[in-house]
Amino acid sequence: MLVAEGRFEDAERLLDLDGAIGTSERMGDVETSAEIFYIKARIARAKGKYAEEVGYLSEILKRTSNPLLTSFARLFRGLAEYELGKEEDSRGDSASAVLHYENCISDLDSFLSGEVPPKARLVAYRTRGTALIRLGRAEQTVRNYSQLIESAISPEERSDYQLLLMELYYDQEKLEDAERVAEEIIAGDFVDDDRAGFFKRERAYSVLSSVYMEQGRYRDALRTASEGLKRFPHGTESGAMGFVVGRALYLLERYEEAAEAFRSYIREHPDHPELPSGYYHLGYCYEILGRYEEAAEVFRTLAEKFPDHEFVPDALYRMGENLYNATKFRRALEIYLEVARRFPDTEFAPRALYSAAWTYLDLGRPEEAVGTMEELVALYPESDYARYAQFSVGDYYYSTKDYRKAQEAYRKVIRMFPGTEEARKAEALLLDLEEDIASEEYEMAFAEFQKGNYDYAARAFREIAEAHPETYTALAALANLGVALEHLGDAEGARQAYMKVISLGGDDPDNREVVEFAKARLQNL
Structure with a gap:
């Protein structure tokens, strides 16, 4: 009864099966001995010990003359041989696997040659067919x-x-x-x-x-x-x-x-093997329908019900995304950070850090946003999100007019992610930044010029022209360098500055105003 109820450990613990076999053998009762070996085979099968099961079933076939017991011993030995073949395949021992599959087919052929129950017949044919497939x-x-x-x-x-x-x-x-x-x-x-x-x-x-x-x-x-x-x-x-x-x-x-x-x-x-996928798809349906809080709840349920499932990192990330879409920013941030902490080796970790950074911005915490993006770049430089994050760092500093940090961030994009769309954008923005930085320096120099501090202004205008030679501001700085030098009584230096403006400005319509200014000043020297 214990075996029939599947209580194999209890059967093994409470029954002295080896002693019972010994007693039966001494009394010459081989059929009882065979039946006890069948119990031991069932226990071995329940434990996944297929080699032991094959041994016990072979002992049955040596002893019994019972056709039903013989038939089922052949069936289960064939099934066990198939499992042993799979184990050898997984270890890469194809030669041993072939022997087990051949033994499987032989036993199942013997089983199928007699009268067998429909369910057992289908199991036998299915396993036999699969063994043949594994044999090519x-x-x-x-x-x-x-x-x-x-x-x-x-x-x-x-x-x-x-x-x-x-x-x-x-x-x-x-x-x-x-x-x-x-x-x-x-x-x-x-x-x-x-x-x-x-x-x-x-x-x-x-x-x-x-x-x-x-x-x-x-x-x-x-x-x-x-x-x-x-x-x-x-x-x-x-x-x-x-x-x-x-x-x-x-x-x-x-x-x-x-x-x-x-x-x-x-x-x-509730017990179907595709249930995690069912929850996952339901969550996506709600997300697509804009029912974000319901979607977040479904993804949360999936992660809690199936904590070891491969969907969990994705489900938690989607939970965060839906909370974000529902403007539950603080809760979304907690989930993003949980994903990054619990699943650092998955594709969702860099994605979650990127989303967390933008959520920090929505919460008015820009320093933490930038720090999170920098952490993402450091931890996951090969991720697509790393280049997005590094570019976003540049954009942040640009938007706050911290031009030198923006310049550094964009240069890092070009250095780390050459050939990408972000690198191409960074190259264009660096040109704009060069002009912005030059303009910022120019405004400081011009303020000193207006105060009459011509010596300081002349040095500053010269440094701007040398540091940012490709910018329009460099031409303006050279023109004002000439004016500052005029005030300082250096007519020759002023003349050289004006001549350089005319030479560098050329016929470019964008430079016409500053070139005409330099020509006019030159004529009045």
């Missing part, structure tokens, strides 16, 4: 299933093998073939039942709707999954088809309907 003999599996279909003695048996062929085609990504066989199953004249644990037509509807999804035929997927749900509203595939309905509606941009479909899916299938 997929076409043999297709031929075997096709032969079984052709030789089936009843529509029901035929549908069993069609189901296996459909699943094989689908697993092999032969979608058109899978579609064809699924349609044959749905239209078949067999009596469908769930003796194998599911209805075959229901499974065909599920596979067919998945095929349509992978082919991008979302309307066909929606129609097929909806029809399957109508016929089998509470079947084993209802969760999968419910998810397809929601996702097809989402991809068809019918977001209100998709949200309702995902709500129903989540409510009716």
